[in-house]
Amino acid sequence: MPLMPLNPSGLNSPFSMYEIKGILSSLVDSAPGDDGIPYSFISHLGDHSLEYILKLINTVMLTGSIPPRWKNQIIIPILKPNKNSSDANSYRPIALSSVLIKLCEHLVKTRLEWFIESNKLLCDSQFGFRRGKSTLDSIAIFITDIFLAFSRNYSVVATFLDVQSAYDNVVLSVLHKKLQYLNVPVMLSNFIINTLYERHITLILQDSTVATRTLWRGLPQGSVLSPILYNIYTHDMKASLSNQICILQYADDLLLYSIHQSPAIACSLLSHSLNLLKTWLDTNGLEISPTKSAAMLFSRMRLPPPINVYFGNNIIPVKKSVKFLGVFLDSKLSGINHCDYIFNRCERTVNILRCLSGVWWGAHPFCMKLMYNALIRSILDYGTFLLSPGNVTPLKKLDNVQSKALRLITGAMKTSPINALQVECVDSPLHLRRQYLSDKFIFRSLQYANHPLRSKLQELSQLFTTSNYWSNKSSPCLLVSFNKFINIQAPTHTLSTYPLFGTNFESLNNSPDIRFNIGINKGDSHSKITFNYFCEQDCPEYNYIFTDASKHGSSGNVGIGVFHLQSKTTIKIKFPPESSIFTGECYGVFEALKLVLSKKLKKSIIFTDSLSALQALQKYPLKNKLIFPIIIEIRSLLYICRQLGLSVSFGWIPGHSGIFGNDIADQLANEAVKDGDANSYKNYYHDLASLPVSFLRKSWADLWIQSSLIKGKYFSSIQPTIPLKPWFFKMKFNKKETSSLIRMRLGHVCTPAHLTRFHIIDNEMCECGLNIGDLNHIILSCPRYDHSMLFDHSDPSSSIPLPTSVPVLLSSLNHNVYKKLCLFLTVNNIQL
Secondary structure, three states: OOOOOOOOOHHHOOOOHHHHHHHHHHOOOOOOOOOOOOHHHHHOOOHHHHHHHHHHHHHHHHHOOOOHHHHEEEEEEEEOOOOOOOOHHHEEEEEEOOHHHHHHHHHHHHHHHHHHHHOOOOOOOEOOOOOOOOHHHHHHHHHHHHHHHHHOOOEEEEEEEEEOOOOOOOOHHHHHHHHHHOOOOHHHHHHHHHHHOOEEEEEEEOOEEEEEEEEOOOOOOOOOOHHHHHHHHOOOOHHHOOOOOEEEEEOOEEEEEEEEOOHHHHHHHHHHHHHHHHHHHHHOOOOEOHHHOEEEEEOOOOOOOOOOOEEOOEEOOEOOEEEEOOEEEEOOOOOHHHHHHHHHHHHHHHHHHHHHEOOOOEOOHHHHHHHHHHHHHHHHHOOHHHHOOOOHHHHHHHHHHHHHHHHHHHOOOOOOOHHHHHHHHOOOOHHHHHHHHHHHHHHHHOOEOOOHHHHHHHHHHHHHOOOHHHOOOOOOHHHHHHHHHHOOOOOEOOEOOOHHHHOOHHHHOOOOEEEOOOOOOOOOOOHHHHHHHHHHHHOOOOEEEEEEEEEOOOOOOEEEEEEEOOOOEEEEEEEOOOOOHHHHHHHHHHHHHHHHHHHOOOEEEEEEOOHHHHHHHHOOHHHOOOOOHHHHHHHHHHHHHHHOOOEEEEEEOOOOOOOHHHHHHHHHHHHHHHHOEEOOOOEOHHHHOHHHHHHHHHHHHHHHHHHOOOOOHHHHHHOOOOOOOOHHHOOOOOHHHHHHHHHHHHOOOOOHHHHHHOOOOOOOEOOOOOOEOOHHHHHHOOOOOOOOOOOOOOOOOOOOOOOOOHHHHHHOOOHHHHHHHHHHHHHOOOOO
8 A cells, every 4th residue: 555645634644632531531452452452441541552542543544554454354153043053054154353452443433434434435224323314214214105005095116135244245346446435534445345355364263273364354243444444345235226216325224115006017127126126236246145135025005916027047035023133023004023022032021020029028029110111111112112102912911011020029918009110110001102213313303404314204294184194093103293393483404514513623622721720719709710710820811711601481482692711892692592501601602702703803712501512512523423513513613713713712611609790690591581682592402401301301201190189089188299200219128118109109908998909808896896997097096006107206206297197108208207107117117
């Protein structure tokens, strides 16, 4: 490979300390390679050592010469799920590389990703391993297309294809040509090809070396670069196909489908495109795995005709159900197969919960709820909202899974009403949760103006009212969410691309000067003196700009205040209620930078009391999972300031510390809530992120009020509203005590009155014979038990006040009251 120019610029420039520190801050330890060194070893080095490593990496990058030791990889074969261990093809070869080459790959990947995405070099059908895209996008697009076809009484013929050993069969010479064709920066492409050519791999089985080979082909499994390189390798696949069919790609999983009134014509169109695909695959050294490929007809026909789809001279096998990106699809989109699959997976996990806890022993409900969220609810969540409106019966099986799990978590009796259990555990009914997940997905997806679902759901919304297919069906979750999105009154900003890729690279790769500690602590009586000393010593000739934001009042508006001390300039801006206080704080900083540019202030320091805004600005954006567009806009303005020679720093000061400028900005922000300039700012997705939660809580609250009139009446008198978190998350009672309290709150306990109600025993009277054996009698008045711990006459202040009832005591959520109730049960050896 040729040497780099002596004065490289842009993406060909040497890596900076900011980049390497940003990369290291995002990495967690993984299995080390031949050198045995983990990431944490490098991340804990001092600046002097990091400078040495950075110099070494830049030398390698600029010369294009990779140290031979860096190209050694250990191969660990990992058995794929549900595969035959005696078959060599059942294993996935994971490559373990040395730490420095992995660090180089991360550095190259961030630049390569920005270059590829910002220049829109990948086709829009590829959703695999790309920021802002997921498997759900592909599934949602495909299912919406099927709904559109069914609405017109059309059929969909689809082929689900898997590229055989996709990474292993990438031809490096072809990859190199594609990198050159796309004008990938020379430094990056040279490193990529030099790293991949002549790799030395060592296969290790059971801690012993089996074989050593030299490779001139393929991408290493487990490398951070491999997914994006494969996307580049297949970027021209869609262009080689007929535009009469649709294609969706997720890495090496391909879905090609044709929509037509005639299934036979759809098959013909699809077969033609598959032959074109075969030509492309042959040219690029790839082939389809026949055992993992399937064809399927989606149709409203009661007796659908047989279909034949050809790939070359072979007929693709036709199946009645296919697993696509983790979701099982059938020809009618009934959801039966997927619900059965989820039910069977969850049942196995429910058995784990049974092993971990009983009614009176085992793990605490707090821990059990966390395990349920991670192991069961995550499975219940994935993809189910996309199949709505499917067959109702299999969805009820999923409700049963939730019911079983919540009873195991709480130790509740089987007779306990499920609506009360859901409120007690703060786990919403699954049909409401599916709509909530759909809302989240749509609000995230439709922030992009060019997302395919925008036009498809708009079309489906029109057909929903006119097509007889929907006459007896409820509206799909996606369509309900779409209507919510378009009916939002506040203007919503639409993005043309992911925020990172809509700005120049230099603005993302510059470290802002942020002073998090200027010596002021909240409540410090000497804060004014400390602040003045800081200004005199650290920034005596600077312009001081203060910003603040406020959100309060009946309007719910966000007020933003900016104050420039030297010129006494004030700015007051008002944002709509949908905006978050975080957005307001960030926009205050944004306005301060605009002030710096308009006044051409040579040296400025912007003070804010928003720690979260400055922390978001400090994080390395190219490796940060949570990206706020307003932060990217701030970085863009900051870059312009630097280009013009305007020095800008940031300082954090605790709120309400008595700093004059900060108090003025706070006053301006409070005034702006009412009389600030109505800015034309449009809400971004993160401003609307709270709306799906509010929709869910409102729907659930309404359902709880209605359903509690029929069942769960007793519990609704104790817990009339839905809490934010289960009460047992913050009260430290042991497992037995917590289960007893939950049973008492639910009103389903082992008392004579309750057992008689369900015909378990015949007599509802207490053993004392004086009254009905309910909770009120047993806990407050039964002479068979010791009540002294409840009614301590020697200390009236700690005694339970009379008259009272058990529901009143339980509704108080008072820790001392709950403690006395638990002590009463323990002393009297009562097991509810």
